[in-house]
Amino acid sequence: MKKRLLLTALGLLLAASLAHAQLGATTGTTTVSVAVAAEAALSAITGTSTLTSSGTNFSTYTGTTSLTYFIRTTPTSGSGSIVLKVTTDFAPTGGPSVASPPTGTDALTYNCTVSSPGTACTGPLTAKTTATTSVATFGADAHSAFAGNSASVSWSLTNDPVYKVGTYTATVTFTISAA
């Protein structure tokens, strides 16, 4: 009984409080502001890309690195780019080399596929150990889809008969910037 009284009293207090609040309430508006910042995101969906050769003898090694990017740049001065560089040449020695290929015409080249609003590189480009080369560029006021936009780098590596049989691995570093 005592508990019921206590609950009733509490209920009355709450009701009074709510009534008071309602009596004092006025209709109004609240300003809610949100700062929408320019953003970008990129997913390169290949931690390790295997290059394979199929078909005719000594056909070119090929492989793909898939990307997904997200971007929102500012309307006037926004810009951005994705570039790549071979930061560690193929190792061990005896196989392909980006910096010192065993045959002068050997090369690691790539083509870029980038859906709008990104702009793909104009390929094929030759990957280098000495400088970065373009993958994609983004201009001012660029907006990707909510789920991102796709891009990819398709690799081609000369299959030179002089390569010694073995496993050869290089490291490619992708750099994203807004310089």
Next chain:
Amino acid sequence: MSNHRHVYCQYTLALFEALFILAATRPAQAQVGLGLAPMRVELRMAAGQQYSGSLKLSSESGEKARVRAEILDFNIDDKTTPQFERDLPQEAAYSCKKWLSLNPMEIELEKRGALMVRYTLRLPADLPEGSYNCAAGFSTLPAAEQAAGMGMRMAVRIVAAFYVTIGSPPVRGKLKEIKLEPLPAGKESEPGGWQAVVILENSGLMFYRPTGKLEVLDAEGKAVETSDFPSLAVLRQRDQRFLFPLKTRLEAGHYKLRARVDIGTGEIQEGTLDVSVDATPEAPEVQPGPVPQHPQQ
């Protein structure tokens, strides 16, 4: 007095928050990813001042990620590709690299974790007026997996560019030249492809970002193709090439390339190049040019 008060005018361009994720094709492979905000920092400071701020570095990795920070020089090369290197000797006079410090330099990020990286710029007292640029780069270690046979391991670097302006140097420069160059042959650029090249000169001490358009006009003066100038920085005291691969296949006839650009002075500078395409030759005939016009207000 806080460092903040030393900076009489500073603004940080949160142009980008970038996430750079490197994942594996196969689910079993580790996913590596990085994010950074802001991606560009522009500061107006005075010689001798010091300023500190922070960059938010985050991980989109599926597991703990090790990240290494480095302080870099940078420039924009003649293919309009930014080059970030630990040392670019030709940039030494305009680099803020030696005044920039980062803390920490070695970073371990938890899965989906984030960390504030503090940067500090300590400017020498005798620094002359002008704009200076440098960058902070954050690199993941390459994926540990070994590719089977012939392969490549991927690493990720995400970079914040710093622009520091001392004093109020005026923008000085001009539209120097317009050229037409063949595109490198390849899958994307079939033989006969061309690109317009506009060279902007920056003779001043201040970088600028041009705005404007390049147009391909037909014999009647009608624009058959229009491209905006990309918002690339033209760093101080150099010529910068801007490339405009032409989408239009130029049929036989006369064309004019017209560039109209504002380098940040409020004046429109205009230059043109006459191009004549014959029915048979592969290369367009280019008339002597460009023909610089008087700036327009």
